[in-house]
Amino acid sequence: AQSVTQPDIHITVSEGASLELRCNYSYGATPYLFWYVQSPGQGLQLLLKYFSGDTLVQGIKGFEAEFKRSQSSFNLRKPSVHWSDAAEYFCAVGAGETSGSRLTFGEGTQLTVNP
């Protein structure tokens, strides 16, 4: 069965600082990996996805993530955080057609941005 671990429940950074959110997945084959962001009381917005190819993927709002198969990781990064980035971030893994394309999410990382 697939699973996702986000080790950091809550992260606080200062505005303008760099950010890295960790994500580790468990899946036997090549995973499909996603990062979503959720603002309070809202649905989820897709930041970026990895299906295949280049292991460094660019997303919206200046985010990027790197797929490292050897470490079973898909960490999210941003070089300079803005106050509007404060939200909850979810990493998700999909196993493709073999699982009906359902997503398995981590428990999320809450990001606080200090001025």
Next chain:
Amino acid sequence: DTGVSQDPRHKITKRGQNVTFRCDPISEHNRLYWYRQTLGQGPEFLTYFQNEAQLEKSRLLSDRFSAERPKGSFSTLEIQRTEQGDSAMYLCASSLYFNEQFFGPGTRLTVL
């Protein structure tokens, strides 16, 4: 550009009552998913449709839950005899085959 919409956004009900939620996916998307999210947790998969066929159901979907997508467009999720443990955010998402899923704003259910 119309995204995924859900109705209602909030629902408060008493234990034992039935509730029904509606989801309208992005028009050209053939797959529709339901997830449940409780406070402090990530979304958990409930079920999904490809066109009008319900192809997979999670063990989380007890007999009190039923979902339909009668014409392959909008979908409804009904919970019968609600329990306090059903209180959660119910999220709908849609996709075109296996591609990224786009989520709606969710329906927050509170069972008193």
